[in-house]
Amino acid sequence: xxxxxxxxxxxxxxxxxxxxxxxxxxxxxxxxxxxxxxxxxxxxxxxxxxxxxxxxxxxxxxxxxxxxxxxxxxxxxxxxxxxxxxxxxxxxxxxxxxxxxxxxxxxxxxxxxxxxxxxxxxxxxxxxxxxxxxxxxxxxxxxxxxxxxxxxxxxxxxxxxxxxxxxxxxxxxxxxxxxxxxxxxxxxxxxxxxxxxxxxxxxxxxxxxxxxxxxxxxxxxxxxxxxxxxxxxxxxxxxxxxxxxxxxxxxxxxxxxxxxxxxxxxxxxxxxxxxxxxxxxxxxxxxxxxxxxxxxx
Numbered sequence: 001x002x003x004x005x006x007x008x009x010x011x012x013x014x015x016x017x018x019x020x021x022x023x024x025x026x027x028x029x030x031x032x033x034x035x036x037x038x039x040x041x042x043x044x045x046x047x048x049x050x051x052x053x054x055x056x057x058x059x060x061x062x063x064x065x066x067x068x069x070x071x072x073x074x075x076x077x078x079x080x081x082x083x084x085x086x087x088x089x090x091x092x093x094x095x096x097x098x099x100x101x102x103x104x105x106x107x108x109x110x111x112x113x114x115x116x117x118x119x120x121x122x123x124x125x126x127x128x129x130x131x132x133x134x135x136x137x138x139x140x141x142x143x144x145x146x147x148x149x150x151x152x153x154x155x156x157x158x159x160x161x162x163x164x165x166x167x168x169x170x171x172x173x174x175x176x177x178x179x180x181x182x183x184x185x186x187x188x189x190x191x192x193x194x195x196x197x198x199x200x201x202x203x204x205x206x207x208x209x210x211x212x213x214x215x216x217x218x219x220x221x222x223x224x225x226x227x228x229x230x231x232x233x234x235x236x237x238x239x240x241x242x243x244x245x246x247x248x249x250x251x252x253x254x255x256x257x258x259x260x261x262x263x264x265x266x267x268x269x270x271x272x273x274x275x276x277x278x279x280x281x282x283x284x285x286x287x288x289x290x291x292x293x294x295x296x297x
Contacts, residue, residue, distance in 0.1 A: 137161075145180075149187045150197035152269060155180075159207050181207045185234070195245035199269050202238035205231055206276045213283055225291065228284045235277055242270060 141158040149155065162177040181204040188201035208231050212223040246266075249255045255263060 149184055150191055150194075150200050152196070152200045152203060155184050155200055156203055156207075159204075163207075163211075178208060178211055181205070181211075185238070189238070189241065193245070193248075195242045195249060196266060198238050198242035198245060199266060199273065202235055202242065202273045202277075203269070205235035205238055206273060206280065209235070209280045213280075216287065225284055225288045228280075228287070232277070232281060232284065235273075235280075239270070239273065239277070 138158075138161045141154060141161060144151070144154045145158050159177055159180060162180065184204040185201045188197035188204070191197040209228060212228050212231065215221050215223050246255075
């Protein structure tokens with residue numbers, strides 16, 4: 001067989017394969033069940049994703065503060081501290097010892113940190129710019145949530161964006177917020193060896209209850225008190241998971257691996273969710289009494 005004929009046959013086979021790929025691949029592209037979420041390198045939901053999700057809180061705060069008030073918060077990228085040397089040590093400024101150099105380096109880093117978020121435009125930001133910055137904050141929150149769906153702060157912030165029209169930039173509101181909360185609960189309850197995701201799941205359950213309560217103001221409410229009771233039971237399951245896993249961490253000394261600030265955050269969140277839970281139960285009881293008092297048609 002000549003070289004020319006072999007090239008023709010190879011080209012024909014590649015063309016036939018391309019046509020077969022086009023016709024066979026079109027139904028696959030149209031199948032929504034095959035649309036897998038993008039997760040490069042498997043980072044979403046991994047320990048690395050958890051670290052990146054925490055690291056994104058500073059930039060998100062900066063965009064949110066600028067989008068709401070027009071000026072970034074002084075603590076957007078870190079805690080505002082007085083890094084200047086005290087007057088009593090003014091005589092030592094001329095020294096070139098290690099302490100003096102550390103103070104100078106600290107002053108330099110602090111000034112650079114403030115300069116990175118300082119506004120240089122003397123005009124106030126327009127409403128379009130504020131909306132653009134809020135959109136950036138919302139997009140970053142979505143990305144941070146995908147990195148770690150069990151992160152308490154990022155989940156609640158994203159839920160806030162979806163349910164507050166004055167803050168969010170996408171007209172999604174209740175349906176997307178309810179799905180976000182349900183997906184968060186399912187994800188967090190699969191994390192069996194860490195008590196913190198259970199707190200995030202409990203917070204998501206309280207958010208669903210709040211959406212159900214708000215739905216009662218509509219002319220034709222979609223939720224009834226039976227569904228609210230089921231969500232309240234789910235909330236109790238989440239808090240019970242937290243208590244049980246927390247005891248396991250007490251025995252394994254895993255709590256000692258966290259900073260006191262993180263431990264205090266968990267305790268405060270647990271107490272806050274407990275208060276919300278008690279208030280939600282009273283609301284359900286009131287709605288049940290109101291439903292029983294209505295005359296039957």
